[in-house]
Amino acid sequence: MRRDDFELPVAPATDRPSDRYQCGFSCTDVGRTALSCPLGPTAAGACRHEKTLCRPVASTSLRSQRWATAVVVVGFMILIVGVYEYGTGFYKPGPLSAPHSQILAGKMGGASCAACHPQATTSLFGWFLTGHDAAALSQSDACMDCHHNELRQETARNAHNLTAEQLSGMNHGVNQTRPVSWNEWMLRPAFALDDVACATCHQEHGGADARLTSLSDAQCQTCHSDRFTSFATDHPAWDQWPYSKTESIAFDHGTHAKRHFTASKDESGNAKPFRCLDCHEKKVNGEFSRVTGYQACADCHDKSLNQQVGERLDLFTLPSLIQPRRERVGDWPAAATGFYDGKVGPLARWLLNSDPTIRQAIATLPAEGDYSRMDLNNASQRDAAETVAIAIANFIDSMGSKGPIVAATEFSGENQAMNRILKGLSPQLLSESSYRWHRKVIDVGMVGPKQDWVRPTIRAAAVRTKDNDDELLLDEDDPDGLLQEDGNSQEDPLLPSPLTPNGTLPGDSQGELGDATALGMKPNLDFDPVTMLPHGGWFANDTRMSISYRGYGHADPVLQAAIELVAGLPESDSIRRELLGSNPAAACMVCHPGATRVGAATWKVTPSSHRPRGAFTKFSHSPHMTLPVLSDCVQCHSLEDRDAAPPSTGLVTSVGNANGLSGAHHDFAPLQKMICSACHTAMSAGDECVKCHRYHPSQEPFSHDVLDGAAK
Amino acid sequence: MAREALREPSMEIVRYDTMKLSIRQRRVVALVVVISALMVWLAGAHWIDTTLGRPEVYSGATLLACLVGLMAIGMRKRLVVLPLWSVSTWVQVHIYTGLFACIVFAFHVPAIVANGVFEGGLSIMFLVVAASGVYGVFLSRTVPKRLTALSSQPRFDRIQWHRNQLAVAASDIIGELADTPDRSVVVSFFDQSLQPYFASSLSTRYLLFPSTSYRRKLLAELMELDRYLNSEVQLAAKRLAALIRHRDDLDYQNALQFRLRAWVVIHGSLSVLLIVWSLVHAYLAIWMHGR
Secondary structure, X not given: OOOOOOOOOOOOOOOOXXXXXXXXXXXXXXXXXXXXXXXXXXXXXXXXXOOOOOOOEEOHHHHHHHHHHHHHHHHHXXXXXXXXXXXXXXXXXXXXXXXXXXXXXXXXXXXXXXXHXXXXXXXXXXXXXXXXXXXXXXXXXXXXXXXXXXXXXXXXOOHHHOOHHHHHHHHHHHHOOOOOOHHHHOOOOOOOOOOOOHHHOOOOOOOOOOOOOOOOXXXXXXXXXXXXXXXXXXXXXXXXXXOOOOOOOOOOHHHHHHHHHHHOOOOOOOOOOOOHHHHOOEOOOXXXXXXXXXXXXXXXXXXXXXXXXXXXXXXXXOOEEOOOOHHHHOOOOHHHEOOOEOEOOHXXXXXXXXXXXXXXXXXXXXXXXXXXXXXXOOHHHHHHHHHHHHHHHHHHHHHHHHOHHHHHHHHHOOOHHHHHHHOOOOHHHHHHHHHHHHOOOOOXXXXXXXXXXXXXXXXXXXHHHHOOOOOHHHHHHOXXXXXXXXXHXXXXXXXXXXXXXXXXXXXXXXXXXXXXXHOOOOOOOOOOHHHHOOOOEEEEEOOOXXXXXXXXXXXXXXXXXXXXXXXXXOOOOHHHHHXXXXXXXXXXXXXXXXXXXXXXXXXXXXXXXXXXXXXXXXXXXXXXXXXXHHOOHHHOOXXXXXXXOXXXXXXXXXXXXXXXXXXXXXXXXOOOHHHHHOOOOOOOOOOOHHHOEOOOOOXXXXXXXXXXXXXX | OOHHHHOOHHHOOOOXXXXXXXXXXXXHHHHHHHHHHHXXXXXXXXXXHHOOOOHHHHHHHHHHHHHHHHHHHHHHHHOOOOOOOOHHHHHXXXXXXXXXXXXXXXXXXXXXXXXXXXXXXXXXXXXXXXXXXXXXXXXXXXXXXXXXOOOOOOOHHHHHHHHXXXXXXXXXXXXXXXXXXXXXXXXXXXXXXXXXXXXXXXXXXXXXXXXXHHHHHHHXXXXXXXXXXXXXXXXXXXXXXXXXXXXXXXXXXXXXXXXXXXXXHHHHHHHHHHHHHHHHHHHHHHHOOOO
16 A cells, blocks of 8 residues: 555444344443444434443435335325325226216215226225125116116126027028038137126226227127128128018009109109109208108099098998888988898908908808898898898987997997097987988987987897797887887978987088988988099988998098908908908008008018018118219119019018018119228228127017017 | 555446346347237236227236336335346346336326326326336436546445545645645635635535536636645645545546435335325225226
8 A cells, every 4th residue: 555545444243234223322431432332322212332322323224214204105195195185086997988988977985986897985995995896786777777777687788789589590501501610629709698897898997089889890800709800801702681571551663763753744744753752751860861751642643542542441341231120220320221232341340350240140141241141041140131231220320319439439449540540430320310310319328318219229120030039029129119110200301310409510520411300300311422522521422321431642630540450360260351452451461561460560660570670780871972983873773674673572562462471572673782891991991890790689670579589 | 556456346337237138138138028918918918908808907917017027126126035037137127027017007097197196196106106216217327437437436325425535635635735835725725725625515506517617617717726826835835635526526426326316215105105195095985886
């Protein structure tokens, strides 16, 4: 060492780096200097000398531990203070999506957490104390508390909200046409197909801009193991999508486009163009009406429709009898006496069939009530003819006195369709008609119970038939003799109806008839419904002695009700066949075969039950129509070349099929996938699964019941 | 006497004597291992994601496991008797596990700093611990070199004892001077500048930003006195200059070792806090998961 250098002395080795205390070197004991203590402190920090004159200090190790402890304690304090200060809001993993955030904006702390996390209580400490209860409500249950209108609770956690049976049915249908793929051995979902939590796909706390409903192709392919690299190459070609022939309405685009419109002439003599948008109007939301109203058809079909539905539909017709036995049928109108004629119509048969005796009598008549085919030598037919005639006459009288609906309900039971048929039928029309036909005054309602014309009751007549005209029964029915004939009253043609002193009802749609009856109640043989009931209605024909209805225009309520009345009857039922075969009903059935479909009768357009269009797919015309090349509908929706289609394809037009069995084949050529794939690529319009598919089946217009049918 | 000779046996810098690979080779191997582990982990995350599982639980569990593994180095240092590899190996594992955890963290969190007080605090804590880890790597690469370049490497907690020794030695040098006229020059300078310097403790400014400027100033002023001193007093002045250099070296040692120790305290204590908050987060996340 140089003379001017200095060598640091060796420090006393009285401690180790891990010791908690070291010498303070402040010892002033006699014989030692402050820098040369050879002992050092104890582990507890005490000086080892007898006279404790030194104060040991904390070692670096101990000071480090103190600092570390202080930092940890401060961290805990922040945690505790944060919980107290912010409550459960202290633990906030991220902002909610905008809809949920708005809903929960008014809730505080734990309440907002508990809205979606049923485990959460209002106290954050409670979260740690309550523990996990497996039987408690799940978060998906909390989702369903609000979203129960969109999904059914019982299937909400099922894959695609389908039951196991539905899912199995769909898989079975697909697997039948798909070869076994190596994808079958790919990764399986991390959940059971009947326990798919909402949060599996809908991940919250992503902020207001996060798309809560977004779904990636990879997520779809968790279950749909066939790998789709692109829509153009891997998506299967669709068979008949998006077409689904409705079975409720019969309309043939092909014949209209190529035949009817071509043959039509407008004012200038040119054929009318067949334009899609003339019928399928653009709606407010940019979509096109899939179903058009009758107005689109009215230009061409209104006249012929009115002509067909304007034809008479009889409710009752008094049959013509040969020498009616007065003791049985009473005073039968002279105009209806002579030879057997007339027919018991389908509506009358429907009403009278409720009584077994009358039903049997009708069955005895030839051709289900055709009096013109009577066998004059057949006594049973003659009896049946009189029985049915009495029943009809009495039914008319009953309707006239009690009202049509009340009388029909009492006799045949409650039936909404029949009520709708009879809703517009005036009791006065019936009573006045009966009066004119019989020249009798009958009881009308509760006023003026003056009944001077006597006819045995329907049931009594039927009993008499069985008892070989036992005249005593007449006395039994009328022991007081009150039902005896009153010849004086019978001859009073001017006696007005109690309700219509002058023979005219206010608001009577048959005003002309009322006026006619007021003028001496003479039979109005010249009543012409075409001119006198231009908008349809009930009328009486004194020549035929019938109560009939004249329909008018589209969706005539009485004709609708009449068709619905027989829609539930078996197809072999004569009432059904006869009514649907009548011109007014047939005019309806030409376009509405679904109105008589067994089990699902409807007048409205409904999708085909075998193809629930839109359940898992979605499509919007709006963005497509902005492209000039797609603005023409036929670019995608081209009509099938029917001439080229062989008969075996099952191409059946449902027009003219009045039996409700429409063809399941639609009128369009299958949509080619390449039309879509030209634009729908990953780099252009996008080809993600959710571009066209939806995970949750749509509720409208398809119900789960339809889905059930689809799965089957 | 060379400064290396002054080293105490306990202050020997720990060398990676068990490493047979060069630092570059070791770094390549470690990175390959990290990347491989990351790819395996990503495959697992992809598997969980494609099966609509809970990848955030997977990444969170991985992070928690990494934190526990990273904390294990502290236990290893306290269990020196166990044959659990060398500390240097543990340090290397610690560094690259930390790197792996940072990447997993990036996959785990929706944002670098999550929303909410607790979640945001947890994110910030992780980032601070990770940043302090990076700073620790920087320190471990630079500070030892600077420490070993000095003449002596005293223990941190004995630096003050050495300072006191230097102060006593300086007083002895002044006391040993003969009573000559030029002695008063040195004594006057000693009383005004050197004695306060040797008696003072380390300033905060020097602790944070060590500098030799004050040392150079004192040495320059001491050199200025030479022309007024005879040869004997000049020798004493040179010995005082040597003490000044020693004092400055001690201060420099103090500042650098303080950085290492402060870093260990901050990194270690925040790590403890981080793992506690992470456990709370894990409990709540699993309990509140959306099933």
